[in-house]
Amino acid sequence: MRWTRRLPLSLIFTALALLHAAGVAALALWIAPWLARPWMAWAIAVAIDIPLLAYHVRRAFAPMNSLFRTLAGTVASYRDGDYGFSLSPTGHGELGELVGAHNRLGDTLREQRQALVQRELLLDTMVQNTPVAMLLVDPSRRVVHANLAARKLLGEGRKLEGQSFDALVARAPEALRDAMERGGDGMFTVGDEDNEDIYHLARRQFRLNGRHHELVLLRVLTAELRRQEVQTWKKVIRVISHELNNSLAPIASLAHSGAELLRRGQYERLPVALTTIEERARHLEGFIRDYARFAKLPAPRRESVAWGRFIAQLRTQVEFACDDKDAIENGVARFDAAQMEQGLLNLLKNAHESGSRPGDVRLSLRRAHDAWRIDVLDRGSGMNEAVLANALLPFYSTKRHGTGLGLALAREIAEAHGGRIALLNREGGGLCVSLVLPD
Template sequence: MAAIACAGIALASLSALQLARWLPPWAATLLATLAVGACTAIATWRALAPMHALFRALAGTVASYRDGDYSFGIAWDGGGDLGHLVATHNALGAALRGQRLALVQRELLLDTMVQNTPVAMVLVDPSGRVVLGNLAARRMLGDGKRMEGRTFDGVLAGADPAVQDAFVRGGDGMFTVGHEDDEDIYHLSRRSFRLNGRSHELILLRQLTAELRRQEVQTWKKVIRVISHELNNSLAPIASLAHSGGELLRRGQLERLPTALATIEERARHLESFIRDYARFAKLPSPRVEPVEWQRFAAQLRTQVEFAFDLQPVDGIGRFDAAQVEQALINLLKNAHESGTPHDQVKLAVRKLPDSWRIDVLDRGSGMNTAVLANALLPFYSTKRNGTGLGLALAREIAEAHGGRIALLNRDGGGLCVSMVLPA
């Protein structure tokens, strides 16, 4: 094409030369020079046009890479440095495509795992809106519907009251949904972290019902072993001493008989006390519910254990079995003191809710780790060397016998909150 163009210019130049006969010499020279320059410029432009197209293609693919589209490549038949540049550029595109595919596969795997885990997971952004809610969270909190884009407070408003109470109390902990034989036990965990420079909150709700049922079976087996061991430790010496007492009586050695009888009495009373403690838990009577003034109840409770008291409203009247609730709170308050909390920081807080009373026993001890939280409400589970493991379990039985519930939560800043909710 360049040659044709130059030939045309040459012909035009010949015509111009013919014309030059009629022009001054300087004009003819200028005309010839312009013709040759035009031919050279056109030839140069034609020669560089493929490289211009290549550079435009390179700029276009770079822009596509910047936008996350790695599907483009460049075809170039030439060699040399430009050929090497094109080959390197295409190799970069292939590497980026491979990385994008691997990333998509990992994201798909992660999403599959998150969506199908039995743990309810909710991610909340700084404005309080749900960014992610997996299938378990939808079933538990969202009536099976998508939660993304909704405010978490709005989602929580439709949840079970026990779930709402757990979030109101704050911190990590356990709570029960349902009553009696139809109940599920959950562990709540809340963690804050930064995502894309903004603070987000990850909420995890793990169902522990099946796990705790297995733990209960193991606990009852342990209880049977403990009771058998204690009975043997008491009955064996009683039988032996009774036989010895009979022999002493037959021989007329009455001076040693009082010692044997005193030992038999001591072991019998110990066994009686041991069985009574276990029977108190196993045979908890139905609560005798009656109106109780909280101020008077707290004053009576203070004669047995120290605590700071906070009541709202100050003239509140509850309806419960005063003796049973007193026993439960004595156990909880003593546990709070045994946590190492200064006496003036052990607190009993009672709040009136729309249809119930919330009773919180608060301390500033070391709290509980996840394993202890998961087992603390089981009968006979204890982390103390000489503990019976009945205090928290008895409090739970008393709360549920009243139609209420109990939850354990670690407090922000350290310490534990044992929260009982009783019907108003």
């Protein structure tokens, strides 16, 4: 009955109806002479023809029903992720168009599935071979996925999937356990002084399939930090050598000149030489003191400090204007007064050395939601992008005789208090150094 695949459904129904109507009429006329009543002939004809009509209709639509069942089966296969088949064409009618559209859908899904599989393979290769240890933990604290680095670090090379993450941490080195208990990101060291590794711990929470999961990342920073440490020491040695030469060379020269003046009896010129020697010695003393303070910054000793008294003490050492009188007079914060005083003195002295007029150097104090914000502002020359990016790094300085420790020490003090420091150029010229100090 392949002709049913090429004819419209309405034409098939019309032809079958006409054919059987003609058959009923012919049968009724043929048997009518042998029956007493004419209506009985029509009843017998209809009773005989209805089963025939049902049979022909079933045969006419059997291929179509078979195609529909096949389409339903392929849709179920698509739902299950099986795209490895297609249907044979059935002609040029509506059913042929349906089969063609279905095959095109299958081709598209198959191509997308292949591309997805390739991306998954690439991603899995990257995850497995990255030096960062990666563990995915489900809500029940079971390890869902662990890459090769994680297996080597926490499982001696064995698979970790399905194991309790808390049990793995309990068997890990004490430094890792402490870092996990603190929560959030952080760094820790494993091993002794002769053989130690430095790690960075990162933890991220997210939802997967409607459930909370945690991604734990452990990155070894030992080699990278060692390289940076060597570079930093080289820079420190260069800076110290430069400062020592700048001070010791004039001192040695002036000492030799003083000895010559004494030998010649020219005592009137000795005070100038001795004063210069004293200045260079004091400069060298201050330089070494600043380095020692930066290198040996102790943990802050927090105490309640009234801003009014604290800022009044600052003003005895450096000149600046103040904003927000109410916050200064009534505000109280908790910090190490000695360290914060040193940090702000560095910032205020930098503001005066920026080329700003003394009257334009200001300190602004504002209360935030759960922190204090302190801005040191000037109207100097500001900083270009390169200087802004490096100004907070230790030993970086654009001043001819600068040590590069003022801003670095202020940053160290702010971060030791759990705060942060930022620099930005002001509209109209000048710089704003913003220090945020949490409660």
